[in-house]
Amino acid sequence: MKNILVIGGGFAGVWSAVGAVRTAREQGVDPAELKVTLVGNTDDLVIRPRLYEADPQAMRVPLDRVLGPVGIERIAATVTGIDTEERRVTAIGRHTQSFDLSYDRLVLAAGSQVVRPSLPGARWLFDIDTMTSAAKLDHHLRRLPETPSLEGRFTAVVVGAGFTGLEIATELVGRLRELAPAEHRDEVKVVLVERADELGPELGPGPRPHITQALRDLGVEYRLGTTVEAVEERSVTLSTGEVLPTATTIWTAGMTASPLTALVPGERDRLGRLVVDSHLRVKGAPEVFAAGDTAAAEAEAGHSVTQSCQHAVPLGKFAGRNVAADLLGLDLVPFAPDPYVTCLDLGPAGAVVTSGWNREVQTTGQEAKRLKGQINSEWIYPPVDDADLILRAADHRKTWPTSETTA
Numbered sequence: 001m002k003n004i005l006v007i008g009g010g011f012a013g014v015w016s017a018v019g020a021v022r023t024a025r026e027q028g029v030d031p032a033e034l035k036v037t038l039v040g041n042t043d044d045l046v047i048r049p050r051l052y053e054a055d056p057q058a059m060r061v062p063l064d065r066v067l068g069p070v071g072i073e074r075i076a077a078t079v080t081g082i083d084t085e086e087r088r089v090t091a092i093g094r095h096t097q098s099f100d101l102s103y104d105r106l107v108l109a110a111g112s113q114v115v116r117p118s119l120p121g122a123r124w125l126f127d128i129d130t131m132t133s134a135a136k137l138d139h140h141l142r143r144l145p146e147t148p149s150l151e152g153r154f155t156a157v158v159v160g161a162g163f164t165g166l167e168i169a170t171e172l173v174g175r176l177r178e179l180a181p182a183e184h185r186d187e188v189k190v191v192l193v194e195r196a197d198e199l200g201p202e203l204g205p206g207p208r209p210h211i212t213q214a215l216r217d218l219g220v221e222y223r224l225g226t227t228v229e230a231v232e233e234r235s236v237t238l239s240t241g242e243v244l245p246t247a248t249t250i251w252t253a254g255m256t257a258s259p260l261t262a263l264v265p266g267e268r269d270r271l272g273r274l275v276v277d278s279h280l281r282v283k284g285a286p287e288v289f290a291a292g293d294t295a296a297a298e299a300e301a302g303h304s305v306t307q308s309c310q311h312a313v314p315l316g317k318f319a320g321r322n323v324a325a326d327l328l329g330l331d332l333v334p335f336a337p338d339p340y341v342t343c344l345d346l347g348p349a350g351a352v353v354t355s356g357w358n359r360e361v362q363t364t365g366q367e368a369k370r371l372k373g374q375i376n377s378e379w380i381y382p383p384v385d386d387a388d389l390i391l392r393a394a395d396h397r398k399t400w401p402t403s404e405t406t407a
Contacts, residue, residue, distance in 0.1 A: 014045055017036050062384075087287060103287075107290070173348060193227070211352065267283060303340070
């Protein structure tokens with residue numbers, strides 16, 4: 001029997017595992033001859049792109065409803081070691097027992113994590129990087145009306161005006177207004193703090209006027225060319241010396257690939273992602289493929305993939321197809337995602353949709369908001385319970401699901 005081991009239960013990991021099964025079945029391979037196993041430390045596929053929304057605890061899909069119907073074994077454990085010479089992975093299970101897993105081919109799809117700062121009072125920072133941290137923030141916000149009526153009670157400071165920072169900041173305007181008692185709604189205030197001298201620095205100039213207008217319409221303030229010097233339970237001190245009274249400070253600045261990438265021989269980029277070839281094989285470890293936020297793959301000539309669901313899904317499908325093809329002696333296919341687009345949620349102000357790496361604006365306002373809603377509530381969800389639908393959705397030639405393949 002041949003073994004494919006997938007590390008990571010996010011979008012890339014799930015689609016890598018299902019994509020491998022799809023390829024094996026297309027070739028008529030007996031399931032007893034090729035085993036696919038996914039190891040991850042959660043029981044759910046967390047719909048991470050939605051963690052900026054209210055009720056983040058609901059943004060999940062049970063992994064067993066996706067993996068089980070197609071015969072993928074799931075192991076709930078945390079990976080602690082990768083030995084590419086021996087083709088062995090070490091993990092710790094739920095009951096702290098350590099064990100080894102062997103593989104013939106490995107897909108590393110362990111995702112990414114926010115870079116936590118080492119600054120005074122960092123323990124007071126919230127983030128929306130994981131289900132646990134987003135739920136902690138949601139619980140904190142819901143309890144604000146019960147807390148003492150001090151200055152800054154309904155003020156939120158968001159550090160980082162990139163994609164995540166903009167989405168949570170604009171979303172918070174509505175959430176805080178709903179939570180604040182009527183007589184305190186005029187106290188609602190959201191402030192963005194950005195190190196760069198412009199909003200959405202990585203988004204480019206195309207959507208910036210629409211972002212700026214949205215912030216103006218919502219009353220979101222921003223401090224550009226500014227960093228955070230210290231955080232306290234009820235305030236934030238900025239590099240300018242300004243002190244902002246606030247009960248809620250959210251950190252969104254900076255992402256890095258899973259530290260497991262350091263256990264695999266190979267070159268890494270500035271985000272810690274493993275450099276892969278066009279087939280998503282790690283350069284330096286031929287039995288290892290990388291997908292999702294751990295992979296520095298080329299999306300188009302001169303452009304690497306982004307750490308986003310948009311690229312995690314196709315990376316997983318291509319990696320799954322190729323890792324199985326590699327074991328079965330088939331030709332590998334080069335990674336080829338759909339053309340690059342962005343859809344930035346701007347809360348009550350709508351959204352903005354861009355296309356291409358120069359981010360040319362295509363749609364704004366409520367029309368863009370409807371598209372964002374469809375993406376968030378339909379497109380990024382995998383089918384569940386139905387093996388045929390699940391395997392059909394894993395086709396690498398169709399990188400995004402449609403209403404025909406989404407339950």
